[in-house]
Amino acid sequence: MNAKKIAGEKAADYVKDGMTVGLGTGSTVYWTILKLGERVKQGLELRGVPTSERTRQLAEQLGIPLVPLAEAEPLDLTIDGADEISDELDLIKGGGGALFREKMVALASKRLLIVADESKRVQRLGAFPLPVEVVPFAWEVTARRIERLGCHPRLRLADKGTFLTDNGNFILDCDCGLIAEPAVLNRKLKELTGVVDTGLFIGMADTVIIGASEGAKTVERQCGTDA
Known part of the structure; x- marks a missing residue:
């Protein structure tokens, strides 16, 4: 099964009724947004804050209600992807070009949840430009x-x-x-x-979900151990 799809759909489980959620940009969080669109059709109430025009267009197509960041702070949760994730859960982001809006939304959130496949895990940042x-x-x-x-x-x-x-x-x-x-x-x-x-996101990620063919693994910043 697609590792990105596994991670992205797992992240959607963190979204509860009535939340205001930052909607990230990229090929993994795409699956999160699709799953949230399904849940909205099933009755989930949420407000989304898109981190890019591409994400805004996708969310609108799926019927996810959107709100400007200026009217939403603080957000309950932001779900986003990453290009690299270090052992300390520091990130390189911006491969899709949305780094500034992604950082603005993440900083306005109570919690930042990152979704990625196994290839994004590194010991030290920097192999990705x-x-x-x-x-x-x-x-x-x-x-x-x-x-x-x-x-x-x-x-x-x-x-x-x-x-x-x-x-x-x-x-x-x-x-x-x-x-x-x-x-x-x-x-x-x-x-x-x-x-x-x-594109350096230092000390910002609270939770990381890593998708693999056998399932998803969750890493929490506060405990520093895999679950």
Whole structure:
């Protein structure tokens, strides 16, 4: 069975009647949203806060009621995916380009639940290029400043030119090597004028559900053990 589907559907069990839920972006949380759409048709009451236009469109198609983040804080729960998950449950996100909205919604939530397949688990972050959202104005200057921190940025492209986030910004995919101190790198990047935010989600994930062919495994930050 599809490991992403296993993890995504398992996460939907955490959503209870009357909750306000952040709806993440990506190929694993897609299955969560589909399952929530089924449960809404069966009578589940919830309000969703989408983290991207793509997620908004999917939720609307499924009949999931949506509310703007500004009217929803604090959210009960956000369910989202990740590109890498370290042993400390720190994350790299942003492969889909929605990192800024994902971080805004996650920070407004009482709990962040991450869903992924086994391939996303790593001992140390950094094999996956770190997405950094930057303003388009003089992005080359920002890229040079990022390079001085020991990372090698590459402008993300799309079929019709430069990739644009839902906020109208650019993404620099940065090869930083294995990251020894993710919190330090995140702080240094965010101090650079021109950087909107980074794909480093440090100390934010409360629960991680890892899907595998034989089932789902849950890791909780507070106990640090597998269940």
